Amino acid sequence: MGFNLCITLVFFSMLITYHSQTGTEAALTYFDHFCPNTTTSTANSTYRSNLNHLFAYLSSNATSNLEFYNASAGNSIDMAYGLFLCRGDLLAGACRDCVAGAIEDVVVRCPDEKVVVAWYDECMLHYSNRYIFSTMVPDPTSYLSSTQSVSEVNRFDELVRATMNDLATGVSNVVSGAKKFGTKEAKFTASQTLYTLVQCTPDLSGYDCSRCLEIAMTYLPGCCSGKKWVIVLFPSCILRYDVYPFYLTVNTSAPMPNPELAPPLPRHGKGQISLVAIVAIIAAISVCSMLFVVGCFLTRRARKKDNAIQEGAVLLQLLMILQFDFATIEAATNNFSNDNKLGEGGFGAVYKGILFNRQKITVKRLSKSSGQGAGEFKNEVVVVAKLQHRNLVRLLGFCLEREEKILVYEFVQNKSLDYFLYDIERQRQLDWSTRYKIMEGIARGILYLHQDSRLRIIHRDLKVSNVLLDEDMNPKVSDFGMAKIFGVDQTRGNTRRIAGTFGYISPEYAMHGQFSVKSDIYSFGVLILEIISGKKISSFNQSDGTTRHLLSYAWKLWRDGTPLDLMDPTLGDSYSISEVIRCLHIGLLCVQNDPVDRPTTASIVLMLNSYSVPLLSPQQPAYFFSSGTEQNMQLREPGLDQSGSKSLHWSVDEASISR
Ligand SMILES: *[C@@H]1O[C@H](CO)[C@@H](O)[C@H](O)[C@H]1NC(C)=O
Numbered sequence: 001m002g003f004n005l006c007i008t009l010v011f012f013s014m015l016i017t018y019h020s021q022t023g024t025e026a027a028l029t030y031f032d033h034f035c036p037n038t039t040t041s042t043a044n045s046t047y048r049s050n051l052n053h054l055f056a057y058l059s060s061n062a063t064s065n066l067e068f069y070n071a072s073a074g075n076s077i078d079m080a081y082g083l084f085l086c087r088g089d090l091l092a093g094a095c096r097d098c099v100a101g102a103i104e105d106v107v108v109r110c111p112d113e114k115v116v117v118a119w120y121d122e123c124m125l126h127y128s129n130r131y132i133f134s135t136m137v138p139d140p141t142s143y144l145s146s147t148q149s150v151s152e153v154n155r156f157d158e159l160v161r162a163t164m165n166d167l168a169t170g171v172s173n174v175v176s177g178a179k180k181f182g183t184k185e186a187k188f189t190a191s192q193t194l195y196t197l198v199q200c201t202p203d204l205s206g207y208d209c210s211r212c213l214e215i216a217m218t219y220l221p222g223c224c225s226g227k228k229w230v231i232v233l234f235p236s237c238i239l240r241y242d243v244y245p246f247y248l249t250v251n252t253s254a255p256m257p258n259p260e261l262a263p264p265l266p267r268h269g270k271g272q273i274s275l276v277a278i279v280a281i282i283a284a285i286s287v288c289s290m291l292f293v294v295g296c297f298l299t300r301r302a303r304k305k306d307n308a309i310q311e312g313a314v315l316l317q318l319l320m321i322l323q324f325d326f327a328t329i330e331a332a333t334n335n336f337s338n339d340n341k342l343g344e345g346g347f348g349a350v351y352k353g354i355l356f357n358r359q360k361i362t363v364k365r366l367s368k369s370s371g372q373g374a375g376e377f378k379n380e381v382v383v384v385a386k387l388q389h390r391n392l393v394r395l396l397g398f399c400l401e402r403e404e405k406i407l408v409y410e411f412v413q414n415k416s417l418d419y420f421l422y423d424i425e426r427q428r429q430l431d432w433s434t435r436y437k438i439m440e441g442i443a444r445g446i447l448y449l450h451q452d453s454r455l456r457i458i459h460r461d462l463k464v465s466n467v468l469l470d471e472d473m474n475p476k477v478s479d480f481g482m483a484k485i486f487g488v489d490q491t492r493g494n495t496r497r498i499a500g501t502f503g504y505i506s507p508e509y510a511m512h513g514q515f516s517v518k519s520d521i522y523s524f525g526v527l528i529l530e531i532i533s534g535k536k537i538s539s540f541n542q543s544d545g546t547t548r549h550l551l552s553y554a555w556k557l558w559r560d561g562t563p564l565d566l567m568d569p570t571l572g573d574s575y576s577i578s579e580v581i582r583c584l585h586i587g588l589l590c591v592q593n594d595p596v597d598r599p600t601t602a603s604i605v606l607m608l609n610s611y612s613v614p615l616l617s618p619q620q621p622a623y624f625f626s627s628g629t630e631q632n633m634q635l636r637e638p639g640l641d642q643s644g645s646k647s648l649h650w651s652v653d654e655a656s657i658s659r
């Protein structure tokens with residue numbers, strides 16, 4: 001009853017606002033725009049007249065029920081491509097007004113420029129002389145944020161991150177062509193709610209949409225930690241949050257302009273929302289919030305108790321879904337036959353299997369040395385199974401019977417990266433754009449582990465053989481969370497047991513047992529150099545008979561200004577020189593001696609995706625020189641004398657080092 005009244009009031013106030021805006025003067029809230037003056041056209045050029053046609057197409061199509069429209073005008077040479085995207089919650093009239101206003105606005109701001117992106121509160125306009133449809137365009141970027149911060153910054157940032165993540169996952173899972181828009185609310189304090197919104201242009205694939213949003217999210221910690229509202233703007237996606245509602249929801253709270261949003265932004269346009277509208281909205285909101293508070297108070301007590309019971313049930317259910325019978329695994333792997341054996345990893349033998357329902361799986365039979373109790377083991381498996389990201393190999397479940405501990409993973413179609421990278425024939429399947437995609441994907445998988453999964457998992461054994469490739473050559477990182485499942489101390493700090501692979505271990509981990517996310521970054525840097533060069537870090541000195549290490553070799557080429565000499569010769573001419581140089585640059589930043597100098601995971605994702613992010617100069621990396629046999633390797637750092645070095649012992653499977 002109260003709720004209905006509320007809806008009516010809000011609807012009424014919306015109507016008034018709407019009318020006040022569609023009257024003679026529409027208000028356009030300008031956010032930002034971008035039009036480089038590197039490409040311009042003259043007023044009488046063909047491009048300009050095509051552009052005028054384009055504007056007509058866009059504004060005429062904005063009247064129908066479309067939140068997105070793309071159009072092109074002209075012939076091949078002077079073609080103008082353009083699109084608009086309206087905020088997903090808008091009514092058609094508001095969309096039309098925004099698009100019309102935007103067109104009027106950009107011709108003033110960017111009279112001669114060929115490439116223009118302009119963002120407003122309610123829509124975005126983007127046009128170019130290049131094809132821009134169905135492509136993820138992460139440049140240029142802009143963000144706006146409140147000058148005010150919330151009180152509990154860390155908790156707030158965490159809430160923003162988690163809410164955005166959920167939202168981005170949901171939005172990018174919709175089919176191509178469908179509306180890629182979502183909003184989500186989360187309670188921050190009893191009186192404060194977080195309102196979040198994400199939107200991609202619907203012509204993007206789900207994969208590109210999630211990429212775009214992930215990149216946008218990486219901006220948040222750097223620019224806007226704790227800010228009350230933030231807007232991150234890309235040509236392909238938009239991400240916003242606020243502690244006030246700023247979008248319309250059909251059946252939840254009321255829409256209203258954020259009282260804080262308007263003043264600090266540069267405003268353009270010919271009018272403001274009328275006073276009547278503001279009064280109506282404020283009246284509606286206050287009545288609503290009163291009703292809401294009363295309603296909440298009455299229902300709250302009843303709910304609290306149920307939650308605890310439900311959570312227990314959910315966990316139990318999850319365990320049951322994740323648990324496999326030993327007999328099932330035996331049948332799937334043909335009794336762990338040698339034919340099904342894929343290899344021997346650091347933690348035990350790995351088999352391929354097929355379940356009764358024809359689903360392919362990968363089975364990892366853990367060696368018996370794990371000291372973990374059954375209860376802890378189950379708990380950790382549940383935790384790791386919750387880590388789901390398209391660049392991580394998914395853990396499907398476990399088996400715990402007859403002293404056996406077995407992990408069941410999704411089966412990834414192609415083999416690991418080293419299978420392709422180090423084989424003369426198969427190497428050719430990895431052209432430059434594939435390699436770039438692989439590096440980018442690995443970085444995103446690691447970012448999820450480090451930051452987005454809430455657990456802050458450090459991989460600790462990142463290497464080419466732990467990167468699997470699916471049928472489209474998308475990378476999936478495997479073997480993460482093993483330290484957790486195996487019961488090794490996972491917190492940041494010192495550890496006595498060094499797990500990792502020679503060549504990939506950062507100096508501070510090898511020398512002092514100190515690991516952190518920055519040790520993973522080091523391993524990632526080594527991976528980049530391997531992917532560019534097609535050479536193994538561990539066999540480098542043997543293959544060409546010199547004692548030069550891949551790192552020192554890469555560094556020398558960088559210093560001498562001949563970075564392209566590092567490249568895998570099978571790449572031919574299929575690469576972009578600036579991309580190769582940028583990747584090498586990033587790789588060298590990652591393998592710097594001091595963990596503090598290495599970039600964060602988020603900034604790596606950003607650097608790989610956006611050329612506008614400037615890169616610092618790398619310091620000379622730490623070197624490992626080998627001497628003696630493979631079984632006994634001496635570890636040395638520059639500047640450390642012989643007595644400061646330590647001896648490491650290779651474990652049997654050549655994959656892990658322990659001491
Ligand atoms: C635009 O061009 C002018 C010269 O015509 C130059 O001074 C200005 O810096 C340029 N602006 C940008 C953003 O490149």
Ligand SMILES: *[C@@H]1O[C@H](CO)[C@@H](O)[C@H](O)[C@H]1NC(C)=O
Binds near residue numbers: 042044045
């Ligand atoms: C466009 O106008 C300029 C002068 O405004 C003139 O010099 C030029 O020749 C014109 N170009 C075309 C294609 O008409």
Ligand SMILES: *[C@@H]1O[C@H](CO)[C@@H](O)[C@H](O)[C@H]1NC(C)=O
Binds near residue numbers: 058
């Ligand atoms: C929409 O744009 C197309 C060109 O992309 C144009 O042919 C069509 O007439 C426009 N639709 C309306 C309703 O004006």
Ligand SMILES: *[C@@H]1O[C@H](CO)[C@@H](O)[C@H](O)[C@H]1NC(C)=O
Binds near residue numbers: 070071072133134203
């Ligand atoms: C809109 O974009 C799609 C690709 O997403 C393209 O196939 C189509 O031709 C474009 N429409 C127009 C009118 O250019």
Ligand SMILES: *[C@@H]1O[C@H](CO)[C@@H](O)[C@H](O)[C@H]1NC(C)=O
Binds near residue numbers: 250251252
């Ligand atoms: C709001 O509407 C959607 C469908 O439009 C529905 O799925 C959802 O449950 C509704 N939410 C509430 C709180 O009523």
